[in-house]
Amino acid sequence: xxxxxxxxxxxxxxxxxxxxxxxxxxxxxxxxxxxxxxxxxxxxxxxxxxxxxxxxxxxxxxxxxxxxxxxxxxxxxxxxxxxxxxxxxxxxxxxxxxxxxxxxxxxxxxxxxxxxxxxxxxxxxxxxxxxxxxxxxxxxxxxxxxxxxxxxxxxxxxxxxxxxxxxxxxxxxxxxxxxxxxxxxxxxxxxxxxxxxxxxxxxxxxxxxxxxxxxxxxxxxxxxxxxxxxxxxxxxxxxxxxxxxxxxxxxxxxxxxxxxxxxxxxxxxxxxxxxxxxxxxxxxxxxxxxxxxxxxxxxxx
Amino acid sequence: xxxxxxxxxxxxxxxxxxxxxxxxxxxxxxxxxxxxxxxxxxxxxxxxxxxxxxxxxxxxxxxxxxxxxxxxxxxxxxxxxxxxxxxxxxxxxxxxxxxxxxxxxxxxxxxxxxxxxxxxxxxxxx
Numbered sequence: 001x002x003x004x005x006x007x008x009x010x011x012x013x014x015x016x017x018x019x020x021x022x023x024x025x026x027x028x029x030x031x032x033x034x035x036x037x038x039x040x041x042x043x044x045x046x047x048x049x050x051x052x053x054x055x056x057x058x059x060x061x062x063x064x065x066x067x068x069x070x071x072x073x074x075x076x077x078x079x080x081x082x083x084x085x086x087x088x089x090x091x092x093x094x095x096x097x098x099x100x101x102x103x104x105x106x107x108x109x110x111x112x113x114x115x116x117x118x119x120x121x122x123x124x125x126x127x128x129x130x131x132x133x134x135x136x137x138x139x140x141x142x143x144x145x146x147x148x149x150x151x152x153x154x155x156x157x158x159x160x161x162x163x164x165x166x167x168x169x170x171x172x173x174x175x176x177x178x179x180x181x182x183x184x185x186x187x188x189x190x191x192x193x194x195x196x197x198x199x200x201x202x203x204x205x206x207x208x209x210x211x212x213x214x215x216x217x218x219x220x221x222x223x224x225x226x227x228x229x230x231x232x233x234x235x236x237x238x239x240x241x242x243x244x245x246x247x248x249x250x251x252x253x254x255x256x257x258x259x260x261x262x263x264x265x266x267x268x269x270x271x272x273x274x275x276x277x278x279x280x281x282x283x284x285x286x287x288x289x290x291x292x293x294x295x296x297x298x299x300x301x
Numbered sequence: 302x303x304x305x306x307x308x309x310x311x312x313x314x315x316x317x318x319x320x321x322x323x324x325x326x327x328x329x330x331x332x333x334x335x336x337x338x339x340x341x342x343x344x345x346x347x348x349x350x351x352x353x354x355x356x357x358x359x360x361x362x363x364x365x366x367x368x369x370x371x372x373x374x375x376x377x378x379x380x381x382x383x384x385x386x387x388x389x390x391x392x393x394x395x396x397x398x399x400x401x402x403x404x405x406x407x408x409x410x411x412x413x414x415x416x417x418x419x420x421x422x423x424x425x426x427x
Contacts, residue, residue: 004385004403011400012414014421022394025387167405218313232313238356239404242383246403249386257384259310259358 003028003093004246009115010097020102027100028092029252035064037095038082040109045073047106137161140174146274149291152197156244157276160287163240168216170280186265187230189237193245195255198292202273203237204265209283216282234260303419304330306348308339308365309381310357318352318381318406325412336360340368343376350418352411353398355382355389363392370397377418381406 214232273290355362
């Protein structure tokens with residue numbers, strides 16, 4: 001996610017060209033992030049200090065960490081933390097842009113600082129976007145029967161909680177067990193993710209929840225179920241799933257979204273799949289995820 | 302001021318884009334709900350900038366970018382999509398899109414991109 005958003009930021013500021021960004025995105029997956037870039041991102045060293053250590057490396061046959069330690073720029077603990085971060089593979093876009101000479105490290109440092117301010121990210125090092133922590137969700141939901149797909153369900157549930165806050169400005173509560181709601185007069189927004197993962201996502205809501213959520217998402221006061229209300233709820237699901245696909249893309253999955261649809265549910269057997277049920281003051285949001293094939297590392301259906 | 306063609310299958314998104322653009326003094330010269338409509342009307346509407354959704358029924362955004370750039374290499378296309386997948390962004394930029402915005406859109410992420418493209422256009426920068 002960080003690469004896509006920071007790439008957009010650089011493009012928007014005219015700091016890289018579309019061609020350069022496209023090239024950088026192409027090569028970043030095979031790039032190893034160096035300690036200097038990680039130290040700048042973490043706010044532990046300036047680009048000037050990194051440049052100084054690089055100059056020393058050319059004169060002496062020593063590693064970056066050793067020289068930064070000698071100069072007093074980094075402590076042993078900090079170097080260990082940076083090495084751990086290096087293994088996670090964040091910031092590959094920045095490293096690629098630096099390696100290809102599209103920007104010098106000093107300009108990247110400045111852009112990173114401005115990006116953090118504009119995006120409201122205050123802590124250095126957090127620009128690389130921490131993965132979703134699903135520890136709390138695992139306490140509430142048991143997806144163990146989903147087998148290889150359990151991790152997908154946990155990460156989708158975590159993102160859904162976040163996006164309820166982000167897109168609807170609502171405090172969400174996850175229900176530990178899916179209680180079958182009255183399925184008459186329910187609406188279903190559906191969308192498929194296809195590619196390395198094949199998931200059908202149904203979002204089931206009653207009429208009042210559709211109206212309240214559609215009004216909140218569109219910024220319009222919607223009082224009747226019409227094309228605008230249904231379109232808004234479909235677009236909410238589309239934007240939410242788009243963020244999920246971006247996360248999957250970061251994890252190396254190649255997936256695409258199909259256009260969403262919204263329909264009136266005829267009966268409760270029409271929708272199946274693993275439930276993720278979230279309640280807010282707007283109403284109940286009943287997500288159902290059905291998997292077809294998991295193909296990245298296995299062919300489990 | 303830019304003349305903008307909005308391409309998105311979502312009525313809500315088209316309305317939101319129009320609202321943000323018109324409030325800033327830009328003119329929405331046309332709206333299209335899919336790629337076929339955009340390609341059909343592009344020569345008639347002569348937009349300075351096209352905002353292009355990716356996931357649409359019928360002709361999707363990537364193929365539409367390809368065809369529009371083939372017919373008008375100077376087309377200024379901004380991808381406005383929920384899709385932030387790396388391969389989608391790469392494909393769009395390689396085919397000639399000038400920039401991309403990940404939904405949801407607002408004044409803060411849309412207008413600076415419009416201004417940048419207008420500035421580049423006036424300066425003769427592709």
